[in-house]
Amino acid sequence: MGATIRDIAEKTGVSITTISQILNGKGSRFSEATRNKVFQTAKDLAYKPNFFAKNMVTNRTNTIGMIVPEVTDPFFSQMVKGAEDYLNAHDYMILLCNSSQDSAREDLYVEELLHRAVDGLIIASPNILASNVFEQLEIRHKPYILLDCKRHHREEGNIFIDDYEGGYMATEYLISLGHTQIGIITSDDSFYSVEERLQGYLACLEKHQVPGESAWISEGDQTMAGGYFAAKQLLTTTEITALFVTNDQMAVGAYRAALELGIHIPNDLSIVGFDDIELAEYMAPALTTIRQPIYDIGKTAAEYLLKATQNPTEKIANKKMPLDLIIRESTQKLDARR
Structure with missing residues (x-):
């Protein structure tokens, strides 16, 4: 069992009330010698505050809730790592929830995380959350970051990429290699981001006067198996x-x-793929892909959210993250085919 404030009191001879105030940043009226003695003893005893008790004083739990569609997906696991690394460096813990792309489950998780008094939420979702979820966030004055801005039509606190631009970029690169018979594997239109990538593909074909056929569009689940059957x-x-x-x-x-x-x-x-998950570089041949900064998306979401918890009256900025074409070995000029 960890050390308690009572243990510190016994070692220092300082009252429990005084120790509590010092450890909670409200001990300026006490002498420097007393404060130093309390802090040093707390360090020697490896004292860790009870966050639930601390919450009664500071109204903070130093925990952030995060909801992702599929935690086993390499994309989202990398995003979670970015958020978690930043939060841990700032003495925050993360409560992670996996919605399995179930919108009702997402709504429930938001309510449960609020019940557990998290200081804020990061929500990555292709779904439109129930309106009462946002009402509860506003009522409780909890800041939140959305990782799908256009889907939710929120004016602030969105971190996003331009999926349309990415789809256009991938298609234009293939056209630059001389290809005019370009297929695409997509998923159903409930995934807003993928639908935008499809629209970028179609717009690029039209811009370059490359004919397209409906037969060149194949749909599958956003999994390896889905890609296999669609291809x-x-x-x-x-x-x-x-x-x-x-x-x-x-x-x-x-x-x-x-x-x-x-x-x-x-x-x-x-x-050409999209995302640049870690596996892409190690495929044979290595995959040419559109890179979005997955780790940095998670890190930026955590950074913005902590700023919002510290300055609740300030607006949370929107952030468009950059895309890059990463050229590897899975593409070549059409006239180079052997």
């Missing part, structure tokens, strides 16, 4: 020379489908 369907029914896969996990599945069909990457098929 298998696409590659057995069309003669595309290039493929834009709207997330890297699905691209892993597309690699497997191409291998089984005897299609060589990039000689027979150029592939």
Whole structure:
């Protein structure tokens, strides 16, 4: 069992009330010698405050709630790490909830995290949260960061990328390599970000006067298996020379489908992914992809949220994160095919 304020009192001869005030930053009226004695004894005893008791005094628990759609997804695990590293460095803990892409579960988690008196929330969701969830956040004056700004139409506290721009960027790169038969693997339109990437793809084809066909668009779950089945369907029914896969996990599945069909990457098929998860660099061949700064998104969300807890009257800024085309070995010029 850890040391208590009573233990510090017994060692120092200072009253429990005085020690409590000093440890909670309200001991300026006591002598420097008394404050130093209390702090040194607390350090010697490895004293850690009871956050629930501390909350009664400071109205803070030094905990942040975070809700993600799928914690096992490499994208979200990297985002969580960014947030957690920043929070830990600032003496905050994170309470992580996995919604499994269930909107009702997300709403419930928000209520439960508020019940546990978190100081704020980071919510990554492709879903539209129930209106009463936001009402509860406002009533309790809890700051929150959303990692899907356009989906929720919130004017502040959004950290986002331009998915349309990313889809356009991937398609334009394939066109620059001479490809005109470019397929795309996407998912259902409930995922706003992926729908935006599809729209960027379509707009780029139109801008460059490259004909597109509905048969070149294949849909699957945002998993390796989803990418595998979508690519298998696409590659057995069309003669595309290039493929834009709207997330890297699905691209892993597309690699497997191409291998089984005897299609060589990039000689027979150029592939561009999206996200730049850690695995992308170690695929064979290494995956060309649109990189979004996943770790930094989580870190920035945590940074902005802590600022909001310390300055609750200030508006939380929006932040557009940059995208980069990372060229590796899964693409090549069309006339270089052997």
